[in-house]
Amino acid sequence: MTTDIDEIAKLYLSWKNSGDYIKVVEHYTEATRLNIISDQEVSYSKSYILLMNIVLQCGWLSGQGEWSWNLFLNLFSKSEIDPDIVTISIMAKGLYGSDLHSKLDHLLVHLKPTFHLEPNLVLQSYHIRSLLLRGGKKFQQGMHKLHTILTSTNDQKLSIKFIGTMQKQMIEMNRLKEAFILLNIARRRGLQPITPLINQMLLCGFTSGKSDFSQNIYTHYFNEISTPDEISLTTMAYGMFKAKKYTESRDYLNQMQNLGMTDEKSCEKIFNHMSYQLLLNPPTSPLHTAASEMLDFIMKNFQYPKNSKVINMYNLIHEEIIVPSIKFNREKQSYNLRVDRLKPFVIRKLPQIFNELQEDLPKLTQVYSCVFVLFSKYGTLNQCKELFELVKDQNSLITPHMLSCLLSRAFNEKDEIFINQLIPLITTFNLPLYHVIICGYKGIKQPHNVYKYFYQMIEAGYLPSFSITRSVMVMLLREARINDLNKLAMRLDKIYNANLLNLPDEFDCKDKFYKDEWKKIQNYLKSLQRRGVQINQNLI
Structure with missing residues (x-):
C-alpha cells in the first residue's frame, strides 16, 4: 500500500471514476486499521480533505451511507479538522437521498456554527426538502x-x-x-x-x-x-395525445414544425409513445388509428435520417413482431397475440437487436420494454419468465414498467416463488411503492397478501424515496389484520419519521372509497384508545 496522501487520493479518484466505490471504502478501512492513513498526521492538509471527500462520497455511492455518516462525525465533529463546503455538500446530498435524511438537522443546524461556513441555497434546499x-x-x-x-x-x-x-x-x-x-x-x-x-x-x-x-x-x-422551448411543445403534444385530445396534440406538432423543431431528437418521445400505441391497441381501435395518423404526420414533416435508429426500431417491432403475430378472434371479436409465433422471433432476434443497439441503451431498453408489455398482456407466466431470464443479469435493460408487468402477472397467478425472486429487484430499482401495491392489489384480489409482501419488503430494507400517499396507506391498513393495524402504523411512522396525517392528500370525488375507509380506520383506532390501548397519535 502506498503511504503518500496525494497518491492515495489519485488512486481513489480513479476507482471512483470507474465505479469501484466499495473498493475505496474497503481500502480506506484497511489503511486506517494499519495506520497508513492517520488524521493526526495530516489533519490540516488540503490533500487530506480532498482524500476524505472522495472516501465519503464513495461511501454513499456504494450504499454504505451510515458508514459515511459515522466517519464524517468521527473526523470533523470531534476534532479540530474543518471540512470544506464540498464535504458538507457531499454529506447533505447523501443524507437527503437516504433514509438518514433527518440527520440533516444535525449537519446543517447543530454543526454549522462549528464549521464557520456561510449557508448556501443548495445546502438549504436539501434541509428544507428533508x-x-x-x-x-x-x-x-x-x-x-x-x-x-x-x-x-x-x-x-x-x-x-x-x-x-x-x-x-x-x-x-x-x-x-x-x-x-x-x-x-x-x-x-x-x-x-x-x-x-x-x-x-x-x-x-x-x-x-x-x-x-x-x-x-x-x-x-x-x-x-x-x-416555449422544445420540451414545452413535446410535453404538450405528448400530454394531449395521452389525454385523447388528438386535434390539440396535432396543433402542438404543427407549432414545432413552424418553429423549425423538426430534428429526430425533438420528436423522439412522442414518436416512441405512438409506436407503443400501435403495439398495444388493435388496428380497429380509435387509439391505434390516431397513433397511425400522428406517425404519418411526423414521418412526412420531421427530418429523420434515412437510417434512423428510431425508424428502424419501429419497423422492426411493428412489421416483424406485431403484424405476423396478431390474429383476430372472431368468437370474442378481439385481437390476440400469437405468442407461439412471437416467442421464436424474440429468442432469435433479441441478441441481434442487442448487438445493433448496444451503444444506444435507451433505444435497446425500449425494444425490450415493448416486448415485455406484449408478453405480459398476451403470453403465459412461463413465457414471461423465459423472457425475463434473457435480461435479468443486465440491469441497464430493466425498467420499472417491465417490473410492474411481471409483478402483475406473478400476483395474478399467485406465484410466490417468482414474486420472491422479483422483490430484490424492486429494492434495487426503487420501484415506486404505488406500483408494487397496485400491481398486487389489482392482480390477486386478495389484498392481505399484498400487505404481507409489502411488510416483507420493509423488513428487507425497502424504503421508497418519496412520501407515501394516503390512498396507499389506506389500502395497506384496511387489509392488515386488526391486531397488526397499530403495529404497521407505528412501523411506517418510524420508517418515515413523519406525521402520517400530513401525508399528501390526493383524494378527490372518485376516491370516496378511500376517504370512507380512512375514517373507519381512524374511528376504530379511537375506540381502541378509549379502551386504554396505546395508539400512535399520528394516526388519530
Whole structure:
C-alpha cells in the first residue's frame, strides 16, 4: 500500500471514476486499521480533505451511507479538522437521498456554527426538502424556512435553480398550490430562465390527469412572459395525445414544425409513445388509428435520417413482431397475440437487436420494454419468465414498467416463488411503492397478501424515496389484520419519521372509497384508545 496522501487520493479518484466505490471504502478501512492513513498526521492538509471527500462520497455511492455518516462525525465533529463546503455538500446530498435524511438537522443546524461556513441555497434546499418530507411540525418548519429565504434573500442571490428544486419537491408531494406560488414568485422577480419551471407545471398537470390545467398554464404563461422551448411543445403534444385530445396534440406538432423543431431528437418521445400505441391497441381501435395518423404526420414533416435508429426500431417491432403475430378472434371479436409465433422471433432476434443497439441503451431498453408489455398482456407466466431470464443479469435493460408487468402477472397467478425472486429487484430499482401495491392489489384480489409482501419488503430494507400517499396507506391498513393495524402504523411512522396525517392528500370525488375507509380506520383506532390501548397519535 502506498503511504503518500496525494497518491492515495489519485488512486481513489480513479476507482471512483470507474465505479469501484466499495473498493475505496474497503481500502480506506484497511489503511486506517494499519495506520497508513492517520488524521493526526495530516489533519490540516488540503490533500487530506480532498482524500476524505472522495472516501465519503464513495461511501454513499456504494450504499454504505451510515458508514459515511459515522466517519464524517468521527473526523470533523470531534476534532479540530474543518471540512470544506464540498464535504458538507457531499454529506447533505447523501443524507437527503437516504433514509438518514433527518440527520440533516444535525449537519446543517447543530454543526454549522462549528464549521464557520456561510449557508448556501443548495445546502438549504436539501434541509428544507428533508423537513417537508417528514410532515407534521417538521413540514411547517420547512415551509417557514422556505418563506424566510424567499422573503429575506435579494433577487440577485435568489437562484432560479433553487426555486425550481423547491417547486419540483412540492409537485412530488402533490402540493400543487405551493408549486404554483413558487412559479409566480420567480415570475414577479423576473428570474430567468423561467421556462423550465413552467414546463414542470405542464408535466404535473398531465401526470395528475388535469390536461385543462396544463393547457391553461401554457396559454397564460407563454403568451405573457416566456417563449416555449422544445420540451414545452413535446410535453404538450405528448400530454394531449395521452389525454385523447388528438386535434390539440396535432396543433402542438404543427407549432414545432413552424418553429423549425423538426430534428429526430425533438420528436423522439412522442414518436416512441405512438409506436407503443400501435403495439398495444388493435388496428380497429380509435387509439391505434390516431397513433397511425400522428406517425404519418411526423414521418412526412420531421427530418429523420434515412437510417434512423428510431425508424428502424419501429419497423422492426411493428412489421416483424406485431403484424405476423396478431390474429383476430372472431368468437370474442378481439385481437390476440400469437405468442407461439412471437416467442421464436424474440429468442432469435433479441441478441441481434442487442448487438445493433448496444451503444444506444435507451433505444435497446425500449425494444425490450415493448416486448415485455406484449408478453405480459398476451403470453403465459412461463413465457414471461423465459423472457425475463434473457435480461435479468443486465440491469441497464430493466425498467420499472417491465417490473410492474411481471409483478402483475406473478400476483395474478399467485406465484410466490417468482414474486420472491422479483422483490430484490424492486429494492434495487426503487420501484415506486404505488406500483408494487397496485400491481398486487389489482392482480390477486386478495389484498392481505399484498400487505404481507409489502411488510416483507420493509423488513428487507425497502424504503421508497418519496412520501407515501394516503390512498396507499389506506389500502395497506384496511387489509392488515386488526391486531397488526397499530403495529404497521407505528412501523411506517418510524420508517418515515413523519406525521402520517400530513401525508399528501390526493383524494378527490372518485376516491370516496378511500376517504370512507380512512375514517373507519381512524374511528376504530379511537375506540381502541378509549379502551386504554396505546395508539400512535399520528394516526388519530
